[in-house]
């Protein structure tokens with residue numbers, strides 16, 4: 538088989554959810570946008586519903602509709618982008634709860650679906666999504682009179698506990714929601730780790746469920762094993778790959794491995810990212826191609842059938858470091874060509 542195998546450990550995701558739930562003061566939701574950070578939103582949410590998660594979050598109504606089909610009736614599915622034009626049918630037919638981000642969205646939702654529940658997203662300083670204080674002041678009474686389920690906001694710097702923006706956003710959110718009688722939510726993974734005063738009634742972890750920083754205690758979730766297609770010996774002075782950017786300095790054994798930038802292994806990894814044969818490490822030699830990697834396996838005792846680029850020895854954040862990015866981007870870029878296998882399904 539020529540495709541890589543992406544193994545996703547649902548038991549580890551469940552353990553990470555329980556660990557974050559133990560650290561959360563109130564209820565713990567789960568963020569499964571971007572197809573569950575590349576891990577499969579339906580599989581992840583179905584498992585977490587079994588663990589006791591009752592509120593899920595996605596980015597768009599389309600993601601919400603697909604998740605409802607996988608989850609069935611019952612759990613709340615909240616949509617961060619709110620109620621966009623032409624979302625009405627999806628929201629109604631799949632029982633989605635939009636997080637209303639503006640007075641325009643509020644008017645659209647209340648007139649199109651007067652009895653349908655909704656949340657409100659407030660901007661407490663990030664200036665990305667959510668109602669500004671003045672918008673909220675103007676619409677609050679009307680929105681609180683309807684089937685409002687949640688008032689939320691999002692922290693911009695929660696992965697850096699020392700940043701003063703965190704306390705400022707906390708203060709702003711506390712002021713804006715004073716006297717609100719429905720559940721309040723401010724924190725994603727980073728905010729959970731900032732401490733109880735950031736938790737309010739509901740937390741919304743995403744990356745921590747999938748084994749990524751800033752949840753340093755997370756169990757690893759993904760393993761990505763790539764088949765070796767061919768090996769060859771390269772003499773000193775010969776080059777490897779596009780542009781000849783790797784030149785052998787010694788007699789070198791090169792393994793050509795099936796996966797490339799079309800599978801989310803971005804070109805910035807060229808010549809620097811590492812792969813593993815069990816615990817033995819080897820380095821990319823040359824540029825990442827669309828479908829192929831070339832790896833220096835000279836120091837391995839024998840030729841492996843496969844090499845791991847994600848696994849127990851190298852998680853998403855270590856690989857991200859080699860590529861100049863973050864674990865979130867590594868996970869959400871994992872391509873559709875991999876064969877996905879689930880542990881604990």
Ligand SMILES: *Cc1c(COP(=O)(O)O)cnc(C)c1O
Nearest residue numbers: 568691725726741742743744745
């Ligand atoms: C993505 C997102 C989350 C989850 O964040 P993590 O850092 O992955 O835990 C929570 N809330 C909002 C509004 C988001 O956009």
